[in-house]
Amino acid sequence: xxxxxxxxxxxxSGAVQFQYDGETLTAPxxxxxxxxxxxxxxxxxxxxxxxHDRTAFCMMGVCFDCLVEVDGxxxxxxxxxxxxxxxxxRRQIGLRRLKGGSDV
Amino acid sequence: MSDFDLITIGAGPAGMSAARVAAEGGLRVLLLxxxxxxxxxxxxxxxxxxxxxxxxxAEYAAGARLVDALEHPGITARFGATVWRxxxxxxxxxxxxxxxxxxxxxxxLLAGGAQERPVPFPGWTQPGVMTxxxxxxxxxxxxxxxxxxxxxxxxxxxxxxxxxxIDAGAPPKALVETQTPRMMLRALPHLPKALFAARTLLKGxxxxxxxxxxxxxxxxxxxxxxxxxxxxxxxxxxxxxxxAQHSLTCALVLTHQGVIPSxxxxxxxxxxxxxxxxxxxxxxxxxxxxxxxxxGLYVAGDGAGIGGADxxxxxxxxxxxxxxxxxxxxxxxxxxxxxALPRATLFRARAIRPFLDAAYAPSAETLSPPDETIIxxxxxxxxxxxxxxxxxxxxxxxxxxxxxxxxMGACQGLMCDATVRGVLCDGKxxxxxxxxxxxxxxxxxxxxxxxxxxxxxxxxxxx
Numbered sequence: 001x002x003x004x005x006x007x008x009x010x011x012x013s014g015a016v017q018f019q020y021d022g023e024t025l026t027a028p029x030x031x032x033x034x035x036x037x038x039x040x041x042x043x044x045x046x047x048x049x050x051x052h053d054r055t056a057f058c059m060m061g062v063c064f065d066c067l068v069e070v071d072g073x074x075x076x077x078x079x080x081x082x083x084x085x086x087x088x089x090r091r092q093i094g095l096r097r098l099k100g101g102s103d104v
Numbered sequence: 105m106s107d108f109d110l111i112t113i114g115a116g117p118a119g120m121s122a123a124r125v126a127a128e129g130g131l132r133v134l135l136l137x138x139x140x141x142x143x144x145x146x147x148x149x150x151x152x153x154x155x156x157x158x159x160x161x162a163e164y165a166a167g168a169r170l171v172d173a174l175e176h177p178g179i180t181a182r183f184g185a186t187v188w189r190x191x192x193x194x195x196x197x198x199x200x201x202x203x204x205x206x207x208x209x210x211x212x213l214l215a216g217g218a219q220e221r222p223v224p225f226p227g228w229t230q231p232g233v234m235t236x237x238x239x240x241x242x243x244x245x246x247x248x249x250x251x252x253x254x255x256x257x258x259x260x261x262x263x264x265x266x267x268x269x270i271d272a273g274a275p276p277k278a279l280v281e282t283q284t285p286r287m288m289l290r291a292l293p294h295l296p297k298a299l300f301a302a303r304t305l306l307k308g309x310x311x312x313x314x315x316x317x318x319x320x321x322x323x324x325x326x327x328x329x330x331x332x333x334x335x336x337x338x339x340x341x342x343x344x345x346x347x348a349q350h351s352l353t354c355a356l357v358l359t360h361q362g363v364i365p366s367x368x369x370x371x372x373x374x375x376x377x378x379x380x381x382x383x384x385x386x387x388x389x390x391x392x393x394x395x396x397x398x399x400g401l402y403v404a405g406d407g408a409g410i411g412g413a414d415x416x417x418x419x420x421x422x423x424x425x426x427x428x429x430x431x432x433x434x435x436x437x438x439x440x441x442x443x444a445l446p447r448a449t450l451f452r453a454r455a456i457r458p459f460l461d462a463a464y465a466p467s468a469e470t471l472s473p474p475d476e477t478i479i480x481x482x483x484x485x486x487x488x489x490x491x492x493x494x495x496x497x498x499x500x501x502x503x504x505x506x507x508x509x510x511x512m513g514a515c516q517g518l519m520c521d522a523t524v525r526g527v528l529c530d531g532k533x534x535x536x537x538x539x540x541x542x543x544x545x546x547x548x549x550x551x552x553x554x555x556x557x558x559x560x561x562x563x564x565x566x567x
Contacts, residue, residue: 003231003336003337004337004355005251006231006232006250006251006252006253006337006355006356007242007248007249007250007251007356008248008249008250008251008274009248028246030140030152031245031246032140032241032245032246035242035245035246035248036246038242038248039246039248042231042232042337042355043231043337044231045231048484049484050484052229052230052484053230053231053333054229054230054231054481055231056234056238057229057233057234057235057238057481058219058220058234058235058237058238059234059235059237059238059241059242060139060145060219060237060238060241061138061139062219062220062515062518062519063481063515063518063519064482064513064514064515064550065229065481067514073202075514075550079241080138080139080140080184082140
């Protein structure tokens with residue numbers, strides 16, 4: 001089920017496009033990636049090893065709950081990563097393996 | 105040979121003001137911050153936002169002045185630079201763009217600021233529960249406004265965020281406050297001193313008046329906080345207040361219980377720390393200039409003890425003045441003379457803290473939450489598991505960590521150290537002060553093995 005964003009969309013312009021699990025999203029360039037993901041959905045951007053939903057929590061690099069894969073690099077803090085056009089972002093389900101990907 | 109005269113870690117109010125004063129005094133300053141832009145959290149994005157988003161308030165907009173002051177030939181600023189090691193020498197090692205760099209300087213200023221105190225309760229890990237500070241960062245960086253949100257907890261920031269939301273046309277659905285009339289009574293003796301910070305007091309009263317005028321429903325002395333998610337993502341937020349059980353449905357719960365100094369870096373550097381009972385947190389020991397017991401290492405701003413933005417700006421200036429003296433650029437007399445103004449500012453800004461600390465003390469269940477509450481978000485460990493391991497003989501952070509992996513996830517304890525201490529002490533402050541904080545070790549922020557492997561004997565020296 002698609003969960004609506006828990007935020008009112010920003011009216012600001014300067015949109016760039018990036019990929020999120022195969023979907024094309026737009027966001028103002030330079031805002032934190034985690035902000036763009038929260039503007040898109042109120043659901044999870046990661047699931048823990050225990051299978052529980054998480055998404056950005058502190059927005060300042062402390063909690064590590066916003067970890068996503070960005071351009072093939074796993075465990076990237078979405079709150080510390082500015083949005084760039086053409087980024088390829090993936091949700092992380094479970095823990096990452098040493099050589100990438102997950103067991104799920 | 106040194107690359108710089110001063111390395112400032114953190115580009116919030118303390119780091120920015122220190123960098124400017126030091127550079128004006130002729131020092132070569134390297135300013136590092138892990139965020140993409142200067143400002144720290146309080147002035148996050150202030151250089152970009154300028155006068156847009158007027159609902160964030162004039163005090164926020166004023167942060168742009170500190171950002172502009174970084175334009176000085178003596179200041180080299182690197183953003184997206186995450187410091188992960190501090191060596192004697194002193195030398196700083198940081199990660200930037202996937203590679204590590206290092207630089208030396210005879211003086212290092214730790215101005216890493218604060219983090220929000222973790223507010224654990226059953227359900228706080230679910231999407232839809234965030235910190236009030238996080239919502240404010242989204243407002244500052246992306247102009248995003250919380251929709252259908254409940255603000256819960258305690259502290260001045262809660263009122264500020266509520267007022268900003270009201271002014272932006274997105275008022276909170278309710279304010280669920282945990283502070284009790286008893287806390288306010290205990291705060292009253294500190295009120296006369298707080299009058300030195302009359303402007304701040306008036307601002308606070310103004311915020312509360314705006315919240316009342318907007319008709320935001322307020323609950324006080326709330327306990328038994330818990331959140332549940334419906335299948336459509338709606339949050340059911342329940343709590344007790346005024347002798348009754350309440351349940352609110354909303355899209356967001358924004359929590360806050362004050363802020364605590366970020367001490368990972370100062371602890372990893374080996375600086376002595378002391379328990380601040382009023383603020384229920386550890387802080388590095390330092391003199392009036394911010395100098396610590398480690399040669400060349402200074403602290404300033406909220407990372408040295410919570411005082412707010414004005415206090416941080418002043419403390420940054422004081423540290424820079426003493427560093428200028430230590431570098432032989434100014435005499436002790438000149439330092440003392442120039443210190444008069446920032447010292448007065450610091451005194452006024454700090455005058456209100458004892459009142460605020462007492463009035464908005466963290467709630468008992470924040471410090472020691474119920475058994476079913478996850479307290480280590482990374483490893484998904486509950487308060488009950490910690491209590492069980494104590495019953496089985498585990499003593500102190502270290503043994504609990506070994507038996508449960510609490511604090512061994514990606515955040516390295518940033519989100520659970522404070523709560524583990526509270527659980528061990530049943531929320532009693534005097535006891536918490538006796539439990540030494542866990543060791544903070546290099547790398548203090550996660551870096552990849554590849555990045556470590558790419559380091560030669562000496563790290564790549566930066567230009």
